[in-house]
Amino acid sequence: MTDAYVAIEGGHVLTGRARAPGTARGELVFTTAYTGYEESLTDPSYAEQVLTFSYPLIGNYGVRDERFESDQVQPTAVLARELTDDVAEWLGSEEIPAIDHLDTRDVVTDVREEGAMECGIAAGPDATPEDALAELDRCRGMSEHTDIGATVSVDEPARYEGDGAYDVALIDCGAKGSIRSSLMERGADVTVLPYDATPEDVSRTDPDLLFVSNGPGDPENFEAAQALVEEFAGDLPLAGICLGQQIVAAALGGTTEKMAFGHRGVNQPVRDLDSGRVVMTTQNHGYTVTEPGELDVTQINVNDDTPEGLASDALDVITRQYHPEANPGPHDSLDFFDDVLAMADAQRVAPTAD
Ligand SMILES: NC(=O)CC[C@H](N)C(=O)O
Incomplete structure (x- = not known):
């Protein structure tokens, strides 16, 4: 099902599957780590960033708060190839939009070739590519988040x-x-x-x-x-x-x-x-x-x-x-x-x- 959109700097829009609904924006970053998704998702260093997991399956050993690095999910949105229900429900409960069924190898290759990029996200039954582009439009660079x-x-x-x-x-x-x-x-x-x-x-x-x-x-x-x-x-x-x-x-x-x-x-x-x-x-x-x-x-x-x-x-x-x-x-x-x-x-x- 296609009910989620990622608009990347330059205007290119990727389509995927909504795993947690909502709109968001941020700097598009990635991690190649194959474990530690609970720790990364709660690391405050990712504030104002959209975190892409390049490892293809995220969530296969559940969600336990003893592994959290802070008391909330910190990226503004999450992108993956495949998110388990456990992780999708956790992100949904924290109102963090999540999208999977994306070719995250492509996303990471783009970031490595083009450099840091801004992006806009729209996920859920009513989401449109225009919503994602509108989020991208409102996105500010990391250095502009002065406080x-x-x-x-x-x-x-x-x-x-x-x-x-x-x-x-x-x-x-x-x-x-x-x-x-x-x-x-x-x-x-x-x-x-x-x-x-x-x-x-x-x-x-x-x-x-x-x-x-x-x-x-x-x-x-x-x-x-x-x-x-x-x-x-x-x-x-x-x-x-x-x-x-x-x-x-x-x-x-x-x-x-x-x-x-x-x-x-x-x-x-x-x-x-x-x-x-x-x-x-x-x-x-x-x-x-x-x-x-x-x-x-x-x-x-x-x-x-x-x-x-x-x-x-x-x-x-x-x-x-x-x-x-x-x-x-x-x-x-x-x-x-x-x-x-x-x-x-x-x-x-x-x-x-x-
Ligand atoms: N993990 C961090 O502390 C990140 C440091 C800093 N925000 C950077 O992106 O370089």
């Missing part, structure tokens, strides 16, 4: 007690839950602070480590988080993941830019420049650091040499462009969390002389 942080961040600080071994201030720019749990499993208490927290808000929690989370959109639109990094660099150890790496670099004299279509999937090879070791990593980003400013590039993407890890021994900073917390994806890089907490340990043992 996207407000849509994904906590409003108020929230404290999570681990074993009290460390106190981490986690700036929530759209944080995945498993960043917090990876820190707590290693003994940290975590205070999650809003994306626009002030230096006073951070100081009040008296942290051992300032951690800037992943999140959606353009790092240039996270000015408050950049100001925190500027304020605390050199005084507190700093860590960042994905958007967090971009924010930390931009705050410390670096630059970022939009990539052609980004790094997407759970098998992105990353080389550590010191050890020469290559790890497989989970990635879903459309921006990248171009100049690292005061930081050193410590890891690069094997496919395109872009910076995947940044650090400064002098300032106690370690960041990653990929997702060491996995969920979904390989667990090869979980030691990142040990490394950032070791910075907090080192600073407590040997406080810098004033």
